[in-house]
Every structure is written in C-alpha cells, then in structure tokens.
Amino acid sequence: MSIEVKQLKKAxxxxxxxxxxxxxxxxxxxxxxxxxxxxxxxxxxxxxxVSEIDSAGLQLLLLLKREANQRHIKLSLxxxxxxxxxxxxxxxxxxxxxxxxxxxxxxxxx
Amino acid sequence: xxxxxxxxxxxxxxAEQLLQDMESALLTLETDPNDGETINSLFRAMHTxxxxxxxxxxxxxxxxxxxxxxxxxxxxxxxxxxxxGLISVLLDSKDHTAKLVEHCLNCPDAALPDELAxxxxxxxxxxxGKSPAHTLQSTDIPSPLLSEGGGNMSLDDxxxxxxxxxxxxxxxGMDPLSFLRYLKTLGEIKDILTFFPDMPQDAEMNPESxxxxxxxxxxxxxxxxxxxxxxxxxxxxxxxKILPPNSKVNDYLQLLxxxxxxxxxxxxxMLLQIGALTANDVTHALxxxxxxxxxxxxxxxxxGEILIEQQVVQQPVVDQALKKQEQTKQKVAAESxxxxxxxxxxxxxxxxxxxxxxxxxxxxxxVDRHGLSDAGDVAASMNSLVNAIRDTALELRMVQIGExxxxxxxxxxxxxxxxGKEIELKIYGGETELDKTVVEKINDPLTHLIRNSLxxxxxxxxxxxxxxxxAQGSVQLNAYHESGHIVxxxxxxxxxLDSEKIVAKAIANGLIKPDHGLxxxxxxxxxxxxxxxxxxxxxxxSGRGVGMDVVKKNIEALRGSVSIASFPGEGxxxxxxxxxxxxxxxxFMVGANEVRYIIPLNMVDECIEMDARxxxxxxxxxxxNLRGHALPYLRLGDYxxxxxxxSAKKRESVVVVKFGQDKAGLVVDALHGEHQTVIKPLGxxxxxxxxxxxxxxxxxxxxALILDVQGLIExxxxxxxxxxxxxx
Numbered sequence: 001m002s003i004e005v006k007q008l009k010k011a012x013x014x015x016x017x018x019x020x021x022x023x024x025x026x027x028x029x030x031x032x033x034x035x036x037x038x039x040x041x042x043x044x045x046x047x048x049x050v051s052e053i054d055s056a057g058l059q060l061l062l063l064l065k066r067e068a069n070q071r072h073i074k075l076s077l078x079x080x081x082x083x084x085x086x087x088x089x090x091x092x093x094x095x096x097x098x099x100x101x102x103x104x105x106x107x108x109x110x
Numbered sequence: 111x112x113x114x115x116x117x118x119x120x121x122x123x124x125a126e127q128l129l130q131d132m133e134s135a136l137l138t139l140e141t142d143p144n145d146g147e148t149i150n151s152l153f154r155a156m157h158t159x160x161x162x163x164x165x166x167x168x169x170x171x172x173x174x175x176x177x178x179x180x181x182x183x184x185x186x187x188x189x190x191x192x193x194x195g196l197i198s199v200l201l202d203s204k205d206h207t208a209k210l211v212e213h214c215l216n217c218p219d220a221a222l223p224d225e226l227a228x229x230x231x232x233x234x235x236x237x238x239g240k241s242p243a244h245t246l247q248s249t250d251i252p253s254p255l256l257s258e259g260g261g262n263m264s265l266d267d268x269x270x271x272x273x274x275x276x277x278x279x280x281x282x283g284m285d286p287l288s289f290l291r292y293l294k295t296l297g298e299i300k301d302i303l304t305f306f307p308d309m310p311q312d313a314e315m316n317p318e319s320x321x322x323x324x325x326x327x328x329x330x331x332x333x334x335x336x337x338x339x340x341x342x343x344x345x346x347x348x349x350x351k352i353l354p355p356n357s358k359v360n361d362y363l364q365l366l367x368x369x370x371x372x373x374x375x376x377x378x379x380m381l382l383q384i385g386a387l388t389a390n391d392v393t394h395a396l397x398x399x400x401x402x403x404x405x406x407x408x409x410x411x412x413x414g415e416i417l418i419e420q421q422v423v424q425q426p427v428v429d430q431a432l433k434k435q436e437q438t439k440q441k442v443a444a445e446s447x448x449x450x451x452x453x454x455x456x457x458x459x460x461x462x463x464x465x466x467x468x469x470x471x472x473x474x475x476x477v478d479r480h481g482l483s484d485a486g487d488v489a490a491s492m493n494s495l496v497n498a499i500r501d502t503a504l505e506l507r508m509v510q511i512g513e514x515x516x517x518x519x520x521x522x523x524x525x526x527x528x529x530g531k532e533i534e535l536k537i538y539g540g541e542t543e544l545d546k547t548v549v550e551k552i553n554d555p556l557t558h559l560i561r562n563s564l565x566x567x568x569x570x571x572x573x574x575x576x577x578x579x580x581a582q583g584s585v586q587l588n589a590y591h592e593s594g595h596i597v598x599x600x601x602x603x604x605x606x607l608d609s610e611k612i613v614a615k616a617i618a619n620g621l622i623k624p625d626h627g628l629x630x631x632x633x634x635x636x637x638x639x640x641x642x643x644x645x646x647x648x649x650x651x652s653g654r655g656v657g658m659d660v661v662k663k664n665i666e667a668l669r670g671s672v673s674i675a676s677f678p679g680e681g682x683x684x685x686x687x688x689x690x691x692x693x694x695x696x697x698f699m700v701g702a703n704e705v706r707y708i709i710p711l712n713m714v715d716e717c718i719e720m721d722a723r724x725x726x727x728x729x730x731x732x733x734x735n736l737r738g739h740a741l742p743y744l745r746l747g748d749y750x751x752x753x754x755x756x757s758a759k760k761r762e763s764v765v766v767v768k769f770g771q772d773k774a775g776l777v778v779d780a781l782h783g784e785h786q787t788v789i790k791p792l793g794x795x796x797x798x799x800x801x802x803x804x805x806x807x808x809x810x811x812x813x814a815l816i817l818d819v820q821g822l823i824e825x826x827x828x829x830x831x832x833x834x835x836x837x838x
Contacts, residue, residue: 023280026317055286067312091304
C-alpha cells in the first residue's frame with residue numbers, strides 16, 4: 001500500500017503518501033482518499049515521500065481540496081516533496097492549496 | 111517600503127483625477143450622447159484604474175471596474191447605446207469606485223465590508239443586466255484572461271494558450287504536465303490557470319480520466335507554428351487554442367499590408383502566410399464550417415467568424431485581412447485585361463497541341479525501343495513540358511459557367527410573370543470552369559430543363575401557400591467539379607414528380623406495360639422518353655412531350671449523363687454530369703484481340719487478374735463474382751470481333767469501370783497502362799456506332815478506339831438481366 005493511514009484521534013487522520021502519485025497508482029490512491037474523506041473532519045497529507053507526481057496525481061490532490069472545501073473538512077498538505085513542489089510551481093498552484101511550502105535550502109541543486 | 115507608499119500615493123491621485131474626468135465626461139454625454147471621444151475617455155478612465163489597481167492587487171476594484179469597462183467597450187464599439195439610464199448607473203459606478211479606492215488605500219488587507227460588496231454586485235447587475243459573475247472565486251476565471259482589448263495590461267505581450275484535455279488523454283499516455291514543462295523551454299509562463307469545472311463529485315470521479323483545463327499566458331518570441339508544435343502529440347486528445355499576443359496584432363497588420371496584391375487568395379491562406387494561424391487552425395475551422403453545412407443545425411458562418419469564435423486569432427487581424435482581400439480583388443479586376451482571340455485560332459492551337467502530344471508519345475516510344483538512356487532524360491523533361499502545354503492550352507478554352515447561368519435570370523423573370531408565379535433564381539458555383547464548346551452546347555438543354563422546372567415544377571402561389579410553403583418558389587442553379595467532371599444541378603422546391611401520372615401516361619403511350627415492376631428511379635427516368643408529358647394542357651413553354659428526350663440526347667452527345675432526384679412535395683433536382691473537356695483526356699489503354707482500346711482513366715475503378723482468387727467468372731449467366739458481388743461483364747474481344755479465337759487461353763484481365771452508380775467488368779487480353787489521349791472524332795459514317803466514341807492516334811501510328819463506357823456498361827447490364835431473368 002502506497003498510502004499509510006494513521007488515525008491520530010477520532011476524525012483526524014494523517015496520511016503518508018509514499019512512492020509515485022501517477023496514473024498507475026491513481027485508482028488505488030483515490031479509494032484510500034475517498035474513504036478518509038468520508039470518515040474524518042481533519043486530514044493531514046504528508047507528501048514528503050512522493051517520488052513522482054503526474055497529471056493524474058495532481059488531479060487527485062485537486063479533487064481532495066475541492067471535496068474538503070465542500071464538506072468543510074480541514075485539509076492540509078505538509079512536507080511537500082521536491083517532485084510536488086516542482087509541479088505546484090509549474091502550475092502556480094501554491095495559493096490554491098494555501099498550505100505553507102517549506103523548501104530545503106538546496107532543493108534545486110539536487 | 112517608502113517606494114511602495116509613494117506609488118500608492120500616485121495611484122490615489124491618478125484615480126481621483128480620472129474619476130473626476132469621468133464625471134464631467136458623463137455629464138457631457140448627457141447633452142451629447144454621440145460624442146465618440148468622450149466615450150473613449152470614459153473607457154480609458156475605467157481601463158487605467160483597473161490596470162493600476164491590478165498592479166497593487168486591489169482585487170475588489172479590478173473586479174468591479176472590469177465590468178464597467180466591458181460595458182463601456184460595448185458602447186465604444188457601437189454594440190450598446192448610451193442613454194440616460196446607463197449614464198446614471200455609470201455616475202453611481204464612479205462614486206462607488208471612489209469609495210472602493212478609498213477603502214483599499216486605508217485598509218488594503220481587510221476584506222471588503224458587506225455594504226460595499228453589496229453595492230458592487232447591485233451596480234454590476236445594473237450595468238450588465240445580469241447577476242455578477244463569481245469572478246474572483248477560486249481558479250475558474252478564464253474570461254478576464256481571454257478578453258481582448260480590455261484584458262489585463264500586463265498580458266498584452268503574451269500568447270494566450272488554452273488547453274482543454276479530453277477525458278481519455280491520460281489513458282492515451284499523455285501527461286499534460288510534460289507538455290507544460292516543454293513549453294517552458296520555449297519562453298516564460300507568465301501566468302497559468304488550472305481549472306476542472308467538469309470534474310464530477312468524489313464518487314463519480316474516475317482518477318484515470320483527465321478533467322484538467324489550462325489557460326496560460328505565455329511570453330515567447332517563438333512563432334505560432336513552433337508553439338503549436340509543442341502540443342503536436344496531444345492534438346488528438348486536447349483542444350488547443352493559441353491566441354497571438356495583442357502586441358503581435360500590429361505586426362500582423364503590417365505583414366498583411368505587405369502581402370503582394372497580384373492575385374486574390376483565400377482568407378485562411380492569407381492568415382497562414384503571415385503566421386497568424388497555423389494550418390491546423392484553418393483545417394479545424396474549415397471542418398467546422400463543413401459540419402455546419404452538412405447538418406443544417408446552425409447557419410453556416412463565414413470562415414473569419416469561426417476563427418474568432420475559436421479564439422485563435424483576434425478580430426482586427428481578420429478584419430484587416432478581409433479588407434486586404436477586397437482591395438486585391440478590386441485591383442486584380444481593374445488590372446485584368448483580355449486579348450480577344452478568334453476561336454478558330456484557338457481551335458487550331460489545340461489541334462496542334464494534340465498532334466504534339468501524339469508525336470511526343472512517338473518519340474518516347476523510339477527512345478524506349480533503342481534504349482537511349484541519355485535521351486531518356488531529355489524525353490522525360492520534354493514530356494512533362496508537353497503535358498504542361500496541353501493543360502494550359504485546354505485552360506485557354508475554359509470559361510466560367512456564371513455568365514451562362516446569369517442569362518437565365520431574365521428567362522426566369524419573364525416566365526414567372528407569364529405564368530403568374532413568384533419564382534426566385536439562385537445561382538451557386540458560377541465560378542466553376544468548363545470547356546467553352548461544352549458551355550455552348552449545354553445552353554439549350556439547360557434552358558429546357560429550367561423552363562420545365564418553372565412550368566411543371568413550381569406550383570402557383572395559392573397551391574404553395576396551401577401546402578404550407580412560402581408563396582415564392584425558388585429554382586437553384588448549381589455547378590461544381592467532381593473527379594474530372596463538372597456537375598450542373600437544376601433544383602426546384604416545387605411539387606416533385608408525380609410518379610402515378612408518369613406511369614399512367616407511359617402506359618397510355620405504350621411505353622411500358624401495366625405490370626411494369628419499375629423502381630421509382632426508373633419511373634422518373636421515363637420522363638426522358640420521347641412523347642411523354644404529364645401536363646394535361648400544353649403551354650407555349652413546355653408540355654408537348656418533345657424536349658426531354660432531346661435534352662438527354664444532347665447531353666449524352668457530350669459524353670455526359672443526366673439523373674433525377676425527386677421528392678413529392680419537396681421538389682426535383684436534375685443533375686447533369688459532363689466531362690470537363692472534349693479534346694484531350696487521360697486514358698487507360700488495354701488490348702483485346704491485338705486491337706488497342708482506350709478507356710477514359712477517370713472511369714476505371716480497378717484492374718484485376720482474371721485468375722486471381724477474388725474474382726470468379728460465370729460464363730453461362732454472364733457475371734463475375736468479384737469479392738462476393740455479382741458484376742456484369744463483357745469480353746471486349748468477343749464483343750467487337752468474332753468470338754472464335756477461344757483457342758489460345760491467354761492471360762486475361764478484368765478492368766472494372768464505373769459510370770455514376772453502375773459498374774461493369776471489361777475482360778481484356780492486355781493492360782498497356784495510362785496514355786495521353788487526343789480524341790479524334792469518328793467520321794459521319796461511324797456516328798451510329800455503339801460503344802465507341804472516338805479514336806486516337808498512337809505514338810507508333812496505329813489507331814486505338816476510345817470506348818464509350820456508359821454504353822458498354824448498359825450493354826453488359828442488359829445482357830446480364832436477359833440471362834438472369836427467369837424465362838417468362
């Protein structure tokens with residue numbers, strides 16, 4: 001399973017996504033996300049271990065954000081990995097998600 | 111921060127000044143509503159405030175002034191009239207803008223108080239007549255980005271690219287992000303909007319479908335072609351629209367001006383030439399126009415309008431191109447000068463060209479026979495020159511059919527007066543060209559057919575109204591090219607042919623038996639039989655039953671054909687199909703019993719070897735089983751000679767020929783290939799000869815006969831019917 005779900009307390013979950021967020025994993029990941037959306041009031045998505053993200057993965061994040069807004073679920077994306085930051089920058093989506101993005105000092109050089 | 115503060119101060123002063131100007135301009139307009147300059151200054155005021163507010167990120171001001179600006183833009187372009195009501199709304203808007211500016215300056219970070227927000231939306235509603243768009247919510251604000259003229263100042267230098275990916279894009283292996291990364295290598299992405307309005311709710315969302323749409327403001331010196339090439343691989347899975355930057359418009363206008371004026375080109379070609387469009391844009395637009403034409407769902411729009419709708423080019427560019435096209439047309443018309451040439455001289459020239467074609471064929475033959483390889487090159491280049499001369503010489507005789515068509519305006523006017531009908535003549539395709547000799551010979555048959563349509567086809571105004579049609583009937587003359595032929599159509603929206611009457615009359619005249627068993631089409635074709643008229647009362651125009659048979663004969667003499675389509679109550683369409691020229695054709699040479707024959711190339715469908723698997727001959731019932739279809743056939747050797755040379759079983763081939771809907775196979779001994787054929791008419795003696803239309807002289811001096819494909823097909827079909835029909 002590429003997503004590890006930790007139920008921090010009742011209705012608050014922490015999800016750690018590991019590996020790819022691509023068309024190949026989208027279906028599986030979406031099922032997990034949907035289930036978490038149904039059962040929680042607050043979601044933290046840890047993106048630190050996302051090695052690769054493509055349009056399908058991005059779509060999932062966009063969907064997550066929209067659903068969370070509509071259902072008044074507090075959603076925060078944390079620890080964006082380099083791959084995620086690159087895509088957010090490309091599409092200028094940082095503001096849309098509204099989560100602080102922490103950059104490591106040498107992230108561009110690696 | 112002092113720089114920023116001083117900039118804010120300048121903004122405040124500028125806004126105040128502009129708003130004051132705006133007020134006085136509005137008051138001037140109240141007395142003189144048509145003052146264009148004043149309207150312009152109003153527009154500029156709103157536009158500038160919007161632009162400056164945008165720089166400081168004062169979104170409430172941008173959102174509100176954008177609406178006011180759009181309205182003023184419409185007023186400026188004459189799309190909306192300015193009246194007392196609008197002026198008073200604009201005055202209120204001016205006051206409101208002042209309040210917004212004040213608010214933004216005093217507490218730039220605070221949200222808009224409810225009271226101001228409410229005034230904003232109510233004013234927007236009064237300005238536009240619709241509820242305020244939820245413009246500044248989330249990311250779905252493509253409209254301000256794509257609106258031209260009034261768009262954001264900073265985007266003037268940017269290409270506006272909109273990408274609408276289709277659902278299957280991801281499944282087809284596309285990754286929209288990779289295209290954007292590639293795009294970035296060509297220039298700078300100034301701004302990008304991602305939106306996904308059609309993404310369904312959680313449960314229905316398929317993570318493998320693509321719901322993404324992008325609007326991109328892109329700065330680059332690359333040409334439109336280069337930018338389009340970025341998305342080349344996505345073309346099937348994505349609607350791509352690329353609008354050139356507003357700043358490029360001037361370049362385009364200048365390029366348009368510089369285009370040479372020697373000949374009139376089409377709008378799409380002109381825009382393509384200056385680089386404002388790509389070939390894909392034009393193809394898309396043309397396809398869309400063709401679709402509209404086919405479906406009749408929406409009115410067919412001119413190509414320029416479609417291009418603007420698809421947001422691939424700006425209005426001013428299209429306008430300028432159209433103007434240029436018109437100028438060129440006039441210039442060409444003014445410059446075109448003709449030399450009047452004696453038709454006899456022209457005929458002589460064509461004859462000589464014919465001889466030239468023949469002797470060039472003879473020369474090729476000799477070069478081939480002696481295997482002179484160095485002469486071969488010369489011969490080949492001369493051959494292509496001869497072909498070019500042939501085509502040009504024939505073109506000299508080509509005339510537009512429009513002139514012939516417009517002569518019928520008078521005929522229609524006079525006849526409809528005489529008959530007490532209201533009839534309008536519509537002409538399409540007048541610029542279609544065909545051989546002058548054909549035009550002259552088609553005149554009489556056309557007159558006849560049009561009179562028939564006027565007299566028999568179109569009903570009287572009373573009858574038409576009773577049938578729920580407009581009182582004014584219409585006759586359409588249409589001409590177009592179709593694979594080496596010209597098609598001329600005479601269509602009326604009258605009552606259509608009355609097949610019962612035709613049958614009754616034909617039986618009375620003894621043309622057919624009561625148990626005829628004819629198809630609808632065959633019944634319609636009866637009107638071409640001599641002595642048949644369904645009109646009870648002959649007028650001095652038509653109805654005597656002579657004529658249609660003559661029409662058919664005349665047209666067939668030109669190696670053409672006539673067909674009828676008719677729908678009761680809706681009208682009749684008669685189509686005449688004629689070869690483009692009578693002098694020289696591309697032929698296909700075949701041999702049978704040592705004699706050579708020419709089949710006009712455009713009537714040849716395919717050639718098959720006789721013993722091939724897909725083709726099986728049935729000698730007794732006279733048909734060939736060609737891939738499961740029964741095809742009537744003729745053995746050319748047997749048909750033109752004594753059928754005795756059965757002895758030597760040679761390799762035989764079948765040439766499948768078609769004429770209109772009909773097909774037949776011609777069985778021949780040898781295929782000799784394509785051949786430039788100069789048609790020589792046969793003498794008077796052979797005029798009655800069936801299935802031969804002419805002859806030609808071959809390079810080696812021999813004569814080949816040109817086959818009348820239509821006649822041969824008919825013969826083959828009747829022979830097949832005779833044998834296939836059960837004995838009566």
